[in-house]
Amino acid sequence: MKLKKISLWLTALVCLLGIFAVLAPSGQVQAADNSLQRVKDKGTLVMGTSPDYPPYEFITKVNGKNQVVGMDVDVAHKIAKDLGVKLVIKQMDFDSLLVALETHKVDMVLSAMTPTEERKQSVDFSQVYYDAGQAIIVRKQDLHLYKDKNSFAGKQVGVQTGSLQQDLAKKQMKQSHLKALTKVTDLILSLETNKIDGIVAEDAVAQAYVANDSRLAKIDAKFDLGGDENGTAIAFAKNSGTLVTAVNHSIDQIKQQKLTKQYINDAGKYMATNTENKSMFNYWSYFAKGVGYTLLITAISVVIGIILGTVFALGRLSRKAILHYPAVWYIEFVRGTPLMIQVMFVYFGVGLLWNNIPAFFAGVVAVALNSAAYVAEYIRGGIDSVPVGQVEAARSLGMSQRDTMQTIVLPQAIKIIWPSLGNEFISLIKESSIVSIIGVTDLIYQLRAVQAATYRGVAPIAVAMVLYFIMTFTLSRILNHAERKMQHG
Amino acid sequence: MAEMLKVENLKKAFGKNEVLTGIDGVVNSGQVIVVIGPSGGGKSTFLRCLNLLENPTSGKIAFEGQDLTQLPEKKLDDIREKMGMVFQSFNLFSNMNVMDNLTLAPKRVKGEDEAQAQKKALELLERVGLAEKKDAFPESLSGGQQQRVAIARALAMDPDVMLFDEPTSALDPEMVGEVLKVMQDLAHSGMTMVVVTHEMGFARQVADEVWFMDGGDIAEKGTPEQIFEHPQNERTKDFLSRILAQ
Numbered sequence: 001m002k003l004k005k006i007s008l009w010l011t012a013l014v015c016l017l018g019i020f021a022v023l024a025p026s027g028q029v030q031a032a033d034n035s036l037q038r039v040k041d042k043g044t045l046v047m048g049t050s051p052d053y054p055p056y057e058f059i060t061k062v063n064g065k066n067q068v069v070g071m072d073v074d075v076a077h078k079i080a081k082d083l084g085v086k087l088v089i090k091q092m093d094f095d096s097l098l099v100a101l102e103t104h105k106v107d108m109v110l111s112a113m114t115p116t117e118e119r120k121q122s123v124d125f126s127q128v129y130y131d132a133g134q135a136i137i138v139r140k141q142d143l144h145l146y147k148d149k150n151s152f153a154g155k156q157v158g159v160q161t162g163s164l165q166q167d168l169a170k171k172q173m174k175q176s177h178l179k180a181l182t183k184v185t186d187l188i189l190s191l192e193t194n195k196i197d198g199i200v201a202e203d204a205v206a207q208a209y210v211a212n213d214s215r216l217a218k219i220d221a222k223f224d225l226g227g228d229e230n231g232t233a234i235a236f237a238k239n240s241g242t243l244v245t246a247v248n249h250s251i252d253q254i255k256q257q258k259l260t261k262q263y264i265n266d267a268g269k270y271m272a273t274n275t276e277n278k279s280m281f282n283y284w285s286y287f288a289k290g291v292g293y294t295l296l297i298t299a300i301s302v303v304i305g306i307i308l309g310t311v312f313a314l315g316r317l318s319r320k321a322i323l324h325y326p327a328v329w330y331i332e333f334v335r336g337t338p339l340m341i342q343v344m345f346v347y348f349g350v351g352l353l354w355n356n357i358p359a360f361f362a363g364v365v366a367v368a369l370n371s372a373a374y375v376a377e378y379i380r381g382g383i384d385s386v387p388v389g390q391v392e393a394a395r396s397l398g399m400s401q402r403d404t405m406q407t408i409v410l411p412q413a414i415k416i417i418w419p420s421l422g423n424e425f426i427s428l429i430k431e432s433s434i435v436s437i438i439g440v441t442d443l444i445y446q447l448r449a450v451q452a453a454t455y456r457g458v459a460p461i462a463v464a465m466v467l468y469f470i471m472t473f474t475l476s477r478i479l480n481h482a483e484r485k486m487q488h489g
Numbered sequence: 490m491a492e493m494l495k496v497e498n499l500k501k502a503f504g505k506n507e508v509l510t511g512i513d514g515v516v517n518s519g520q521v522i523v524v525i526g527p528s529g530g531g532k533s534t535f536l537r538c539l540n541l542l543e544n545p546t547s548g549k550i551a552f553e554g555q556d557l558t559q560l561p562e563k564k565l566d567d568i569r570e571k572m573g574m575v576f577q578s579f580n581l582f583s584n585m586n587v588m589d590n591l592t593l594a595p596k597r598v599k600g601e602d603e604a605q606a607q608k609k610a611l612e613l614l615e616r617v618g619l620a621e622k623k624d625a626f627p628e629s630l631s632g633g634q635q636q637r638v639a640i641a642r643a644l645a646m647d648p649d650v651m652l653f654d655e656p657t658s659a660l661d662p663e664m665v666g667e668v669l670k671v672m673q674d675l676a677h678s679g680m681t682m683v684v685v686t687h688e689m690g691f692a693r694q695v696a697d698e699v700w701f702m703d704g705g706d707i708a709e710k711g712t713p714e715q716i717f718e719h720p721q722n723e724r725t726k727d728f729l730s731r732i733l734a735q
Contacts, residue, residue, distance in 0.1 A: 392542055393580035393639075397594035397646055398570025400563075407593060411584045 036083075036242035039107055045085045047076045048106035050094040052183050052452040054208040055267035056112040056232075059449045062270075066286065066449065069270045071204075071263040072110035075129060075234075075254065079108075082250045092359075092439040093182055095162050096344075098123060101237045103351045108247070109235040112202060114164035124240050128231035129251045130260050134168065134221040135206035137199040139191060140214070146198065148222040152176045156196040158187040165200040168223050173200075183448060184209075189457030191216070202232075204264065208271060280463050283450045290446030291467055297364050297432045297442060302425050304368035309375025314405075316380055327376070334373035340434050342366045347438045363435030363442075371428055378420040382413035415486060422479035426472045443467060491518040492551075493650055493681055494539065499548035501534055508534045510705035512548070516650070521682045523692040523713075526702035527728055532685040533577075535702065536654050539683065540572045541565055553649070570598055573643030577655040579635040581627035587614070587638050588623045591645045599646070606645075613641040617671050633664030637671050644675075651675065653684040689732060693717055701725045 039045055049072060051057040057070040068089050080087035090106050097109045101123055115125035136157075138146055145151065153175035159166040161180040169178055179196050181187050188209060190196045201209075206218040234251075236244055254260060280287075315327030334342070346369075347362040386409050394404040436445035443464055450460040494516040501509040508531045516522050524532050537543040539550060541557055550557045557568060582590050591610035595601040601609075614620040617637040627635055636656055643651060653672065657665045669691050676682055676695045686692065692699050692713060699716040701709045701724070709722040720726045 387580075389576060389578050389580035390582060393574075393576060393582070393642075394594070395566075396540055396542065396569055396572070396574035397643070398566050398568075398598045399594055400566050403597050407597065408582055408584070415584075 033239050033241045035107075035236070035240035035244075036246050039083065039085055039243060043085050044088050045076070045080045045083060045108065046088045046090055046106045047073075048090050048092060048097050048100045048109045049073075049111045050097060051091055052185055052448060053112050053205055054271055054452070055204055055264055056202075057110070058267075058271070058452050060270045060453060066289075070267045071130070071260060072112065072232075074263040074266065075251075075260075076108075076110050078254060078259065079234075079247055079250045082253075083246060090359075090439060093437050094160060095182060096348075096438065098235065099344075099348050101235060103348045104237060105348070105351055107236070107243070112205070112232050113235055114231065115233040115235075116164060116167065118167075119235065122238070124236040124238055124244055126234040126236070126244055126247045127251055128233045129254055131231040133203040133230075134165065134223050134225070135201060135203045135218045136221045137188070137191065137201055137206045137209060137216055137218050138197065139194075140217040142197070143217045143219070146219055148220060149173050149200075150175075152198055155198065158190055158196040158199040160184055160187065160201075165202070168221075168225075169200050172223055183451070185448060185451035185457060188213075188216075189451075192457060208268075211268075212271060280450070280459050283454070283460075286446045286450050286453075287443070287463060287467060289441060290443035290464070291471065293360075293441050293445075294429060294432060294443045295471065297360075297367060297435060297440070298425070298428045300364050301368040301371050301428055301432065304364075305371030305375045305424070305428075306421070308368070308372035309379055310410075312372060312376035313379035313383065316376065317383060331373045331376050334370055335377075339367070339370050339431060340437065342370055343434055343438060359435075359438045359440050363432075363438060363440040367428065367432050367435065371424060374424055375421065378417050378424065379413065381420075382417035383409055385416050386412045418479075418483050418486065422476065422483070425479065426475055429471050429475065430468060492516075493518045493520075493553060494683075495549075495551040496539075497549040497551075499535070499538060499550065500546045501531075501538055501543060502546045508705055509538070509545075512707055514700065514707060514710070516681060516683060518649075518681055519679050520697045521676045521684065521695055522698050522700060523696035524683065524685045524700045524702055525687070525689070525692055525716075525728075526708075530703045531705045532702050533654050536652050536683060536685050539652055540569050540574060542574075566598070570594075570646055571649045573646060573648035573651040575636070575639050575643055575651065575653045575656045577658050579627070579632070579639045579659070581630075581635055581639055581642070583627050586624050586626050587619070587630075590627070590638060591642050594642075595645050610641070610645055613644050614638075616644075616674075617641045618667075631664060632660045633667045636660065636664075636668045640668075640671055640675070650681040650683065653682065653686065655685050655687065657686065657688060689717070701728065703728065 049057045049068065051059050051068045051070070055070055057068055057072045059066055060069050061067070062069070068091060073089065076087050090100070092100060094111060097111055098119070100106045101109055115128065119125070136146070136149065149172060152173060155176050156179055157169055157173060157176040158179050158181060159169050161182050166178070166180055169176065179190070181190065184201065184205065187196070187199045191199055192215060200221060210216045210218045234247060312327045312331060315323040316331065318324050343363060343366040346366040347357065347359060350362070351357045390408050390412065391404055394408045433442060433444040436442055436448070439445070447460045447464040451457060454460070492515055496512050496514045499509055499512040500507070512535055524535065526532055534543060538545045545558055548558070552568060552572070555568070557565065560568065582593065585593065588607065588610055591613065592603070592606035595606045595609070596603065611620060611623065614623055617640060619634060619637055619641070622630060622634065622638070630638065656672070657668050660668065665688070669688060672684070672691070673695055696713050698710060699713050700707050701716060701722070703724045709716065709720065709725045716725065717729065720729060
């Protein structure tokens with residue numbers, strides 16, 4: 001018996017490793033380079049970017065609609081026009097951009113990215129289209145304390161995770177304590193609340209923030225920069241030679257006609273309109289969209305979670321090994337891994353097999369599958385707690401196992417499970433926020449967008465917090481009411 | 490008299506614990522068998538084996554000529570339909586009112602329509618004196634009332650035999666009488682019954698045959714008079730002297 005159990009577990013492990021082996025092959029084995037032809041065939045050029053980095057890329061309202069704008073977007077438009085295809089912009093965290101390239105979620109990445117040696121290992125780069133110096137943003141009242149990067153010995157210095165600035169600071173600011181965050185807006189907030197003393201950023205970015213926030217100032221960082229470690233370029237998946245050549249041609253024109261200067265000016269205008277009215281009310285549509293998506297993701301996930309959870313619970317309770325063990329494995333595996341990784345696995349991992357998996361779909365699937373494992377355990381607990389006498393009475397009347405489950409056990413179990421299901425529903429509202437990392441426009445994502453658009457850190461957080469509370473509080477009232485009704489019914 | 494149930498060399502073990510060591514017995518149509526004996530003697534296990542709520546380890550159980558131990562699960566549902574069972578702890582469906590408790594199985598298993606099932610349920614409730622409780626939920630009824638509803642629920646399937654597993658053991662003393670009265674009326678109506686109980690008065694008055702069970706087998710069988718007045722087996726004598734001394 002023991003041996004049988006162990007061998008079953010081993011089979012499970014082997015199956016899992018098999019799945020990873022299938023998903024593992026990287027893009028490097030691709031033979032012929034058809035990158036340019038592919039883009040032309042589908043008629044769209046998909047650009048990945050993390051729009052929290054004005055003036056390169058940020059979100060603004062154009063004719064009442066939220067839109068990604070900035071120098072990088074203008075560059076991308078020019079390239080798309082030269083290729084004769086339509087530009088599509090996909091938003092995601094900076095950290096996710098290179099993965100998105102490798103998994104062909106996007107055709108190119110423009111996100112103020114510097115072509116470092118490390119990055120060149122995994123992706124191809126175009127020629128540099130913009131050269132920018134590095135600056136350090138500080139609080140205006142502390143401006144007199146600092147001269148350059150060497151003034152920050154023993155100080156807290158902020159950088160964006162995975163950025164060139166993080167590398168530079170690591171190598172050339174060894175005396176400083178580094179703090180890496182994903183979002184520049186969070187770094188600015190940390191600076192303004194004295195959590196850190198400076199932020200290493202590209203000069204253009206630093207200039208944008210300083211111009212729009214009177215509490216900030218900037219100094220020249222004076223890093224020793226190698227040839228490649230300066231400027232920004234466009235990243236492509238490996239073996240995209242034909243596409244890179246075509247894009248380099250567009251960049252030549254941009255350089256000749258000095259278009260970037262004009263692009264930065266345009267970005268500046270958008271930034272000025274953004275900061276005209278910083279009131280949160282002005283951004284209610286951002287928050288409304290976020291609340292809508294958060295509720296939608298939660299609602300779909302709860303429904304799928306309950307249906308699948310019931311299936312897994314019945315599987316786990318089954319005496320048939322073929323139903324029992326897969327259910328046990330699933331429940332244990334999902335509960336034993338973080339939701340964040342599951343979301344990334346579904347979007348990027350499954351995306352290897354299904355190229356155009358929409359981020360919203362991937363997010364909902366991951367959250368629903370995660371929830372199903374927890375719901376399965378609640379349901380199993382509920383079924384277990386129905387007295388065995390209820391089942392025996394039904395069976396003694398000639399009712400089948402299935403009939404007994406449907407008419408006697410599940411209705412009684414639901415009453416017991418209801419409070420736990422309600423808690424799961426409420427925690428999903430909060431936990432679904434993790435889908436923002438793959439660019440689903442839920443409330444957290446919109447909160448970031450408002451932060452980036454208004455250069456205000458705390459106010460959007462406060463608004464989002466209150467909105468989350470209103471959602472969960474209302475829901476818990478409704479669920480309590482339903483529970484009371486059920487107990488009397 | 491027609492043979493309804495025939496048990497041959499029935500054995501049941503839970504792991505290494507042998508609860509039934511080899512039971513033989515025949516229940517004829519219309520007979521009332523009362524099974525008595527000390528606690529832990531295997532009475533309840535024996536009864537639960539009869540409709541295969543417990544799977545016997547070995548032996549034969551013939552019901553109306555069919556060996557139940559050889560039947561697949563699906564067929565067993567058809568057999569259980571004809572064997573009503575009343576439990577010590579009533580086991581009314583707590584998510585349904587009295588009427589639904591009575592009509593659920595006739596509708597689901599026998600395919601009766603709502604009106605037909607309700608009409609019969611009301612007759613049965615009247616028979617156990619609880620027609621006015623048809624809309625009540627089990628939790629609002631006393632133990633005695635719940636057990637009478639449970640008997641009516643089993644009767645609603647028109648069973649050929651009724652199995653009673655210590656039906657009065659969980660009741661407050663003042664409620665035992667009302668349940669025994671219903672069982673007595675049922676016996677007089679000609680129902681075949683197998684009753685496991687500690688109520689010696691009931692055994693004496695109603696039983697056609699009394700089986701004394703101890704240590705996993707039937708030590709002695711006989712009419713109430715034989716068992717209570719002239720017990721032959723030492724274990725029977727010992728048990729009865731302890732019971733009657735109370």
